Amino acid sequence: MTSLKYTDEIAQETAALYEKLQPQFSHERWEDLAPYIVEINRLKKEKNAVILAHNYMTSDVFYGVGDIVGDSLGLARMAAQSDADMIIQAGVHFMAETSKILCPEKKVIMPDMEAGCSLAEGITAEELRAFKAKHPGAPVVTYVNTTADVKAESDVCCTSSNAYKIIEGLANEGHKRIIMAPDQYLAKNVAIEAKKNGLDVEIIIWEGSCIVHERFTPQDVKDLRAEHGNVVVLAHPECPPEVMAEADYTGSTAQMDDFIKTNQPKKAILMTECSMSDNIAVANPDVEMVGTCQMCPFMKRITLPKILKALQSEGPEVIVDPAIAERARHPIERMLKMS
Numbered sequence: 209m210t211s212l213k214y215t216d217e218i219a220q221e222t223a224a225l226y227e228k229l230q231p232q233f234s235h236e237r238w239e240d241l242a243p244y245i246v247e248i249n250r251l252k253k254e255k256n257a258v259i260l261a262h263n264y265m266t267s268d269v270f271y272g273v274g275d276i277v278g279d280s281l282g283l284a285r286m287a288a289q290s291d292a293d294m295i296i297q298a299g300v301h302f303m304a305e306t307s308k309i310l311c312p313e314k315k316v317i318m319p320d321m322e323a324g325c326s327l328a329e330g331i332t333a334e335e336l337r338a339f340k341a342k343h344p345g346a347p348v349v350t351y352v353n354t355t356a357d358v359k360a361e362s363d364v365c366c367t368s369s370n371a372y373k374i375i376e377g378l379a380n381e382g383h384k385r386i387i388m389a390p391d392q393y394l395a396k397n398v399a400i401e402a403k404k405n406g407l408d409v410e411i412i413i414w415e416g417s418c419i420v421h422e423r424f425t426p427q428d429v430k431d432l433r434a435e436h437g438n439v440v441v442l443a444h445p446e447c448p449p450e451v452m453a454e455a456d457y458t459g460s461t462a463q464m465d466d467f468i469k470t471n472q473p474k475k476a477i478l479m480t481e482c483s484m485s486d487n488i489a490v491a492n493p494d495v496e497m498v499g500t501c502q503m504c505p506f507m508k509r510i511t512l513p514k515i516l517k518a519l520q521s522e523g524p525e526v527i528v529d530p531a532i533a534e535r536a537r538h539p540i541e542r543m544l545k546m547s
């Protein structure tokens with residue numbers, strides 16, 4: 209590993225970024241981070257690599273070294289359009305697999321192979337096959353937060369922003385019973401919307417969950433409103449329906465980001481992962497982000513030193529069996545067509 213020192217040149221090169229992120233990082237901390245940012249940005253150019261940084265990355269990664277930032281599917285789609293030879297996935301493992309599925313010719317590197325996801329680990333391909341056998345004829349809609357093996361067993365994928373649209377599309381094709389996996393809360397939220405809109409469809413739910421979003425409670429929202437007064441509450445659809453019912457706005461990370469940018473509320477609370485609030489606060493200095501958040505231990509495994517090491521060693525590489533990748537690409541492409 210390169211020995212990295214904070215020099216006058218590095219201070220100068222990162223001064224504008226430090227000013228932007230300054231409320232989050234003490235100067236002492238910045239002296240540790242800045243040399244990594246400079247070295248990663250130098251090396252990625254040299255290697256024609258692109259860093260995909262998910263909205264839940266800490267701001268040093270998100271703003272310091274991220275080339276393409278956003279939600280999981282948006283990242284992989286934009287990466288496919290780039291001419292980079294190598295992708296460094298600053299996110300979790302299923303995202304790296306999705307990148308590999310959509311960009312098979314690129315080398316995809318995961319800075320920490322242990323960066324998993326409770327949803328993706330909540331169902332295996334074998335379990336999904338057994339579940340399908342119990343519900344013959346029902347098409348399978350899987351959230352993008354799944355492994356390539358599980359996607360390969362699916363009919364259509366969905367994201368938190370297009371899940372309802374996909375279900376509506378299948379219902380309009382005449383399907384009366386649809387399997388949704390693995391997030392029980394996303395499925396329950398879609399089922400509630402379907403009922404509200406008079407859609408004649410039964411959602412068969414797999415009982416997985418995100419360990420971050422399932423922790424929020426309706427009482428949290430009530431307490432935060434009592435504490436912060438006139439505040440806009442935004443909740444992610446991986447939250448339980450009772451939390452969604454208390455929120456002013458519900459949407460995916462990209463939709464929450466758009467909402468804040470467009471509406472510029474005075475005060476806002478995001479019922480989602482902590483770094484999302486930090487990153488939105490940086491981009492929207494007139495919006496006061498208040499209240500609680502929950503930390504994703506998987507996302508937090510990705511750090512600047514690990515990204516640098518991944519770039520230097522060009523590993524560990526994420527490999528998806530080409531036959532599985534081919535099968536997994538179909539439900540993703542079908543989702544893109546349907547949404």
Ligand code: SF4
Binds near residue numbers: 300324326418504
């Ligand atoms: S926040 Fe939830 S869904 Fe996202 S990676 Fe962490 S555990 Fe998975």
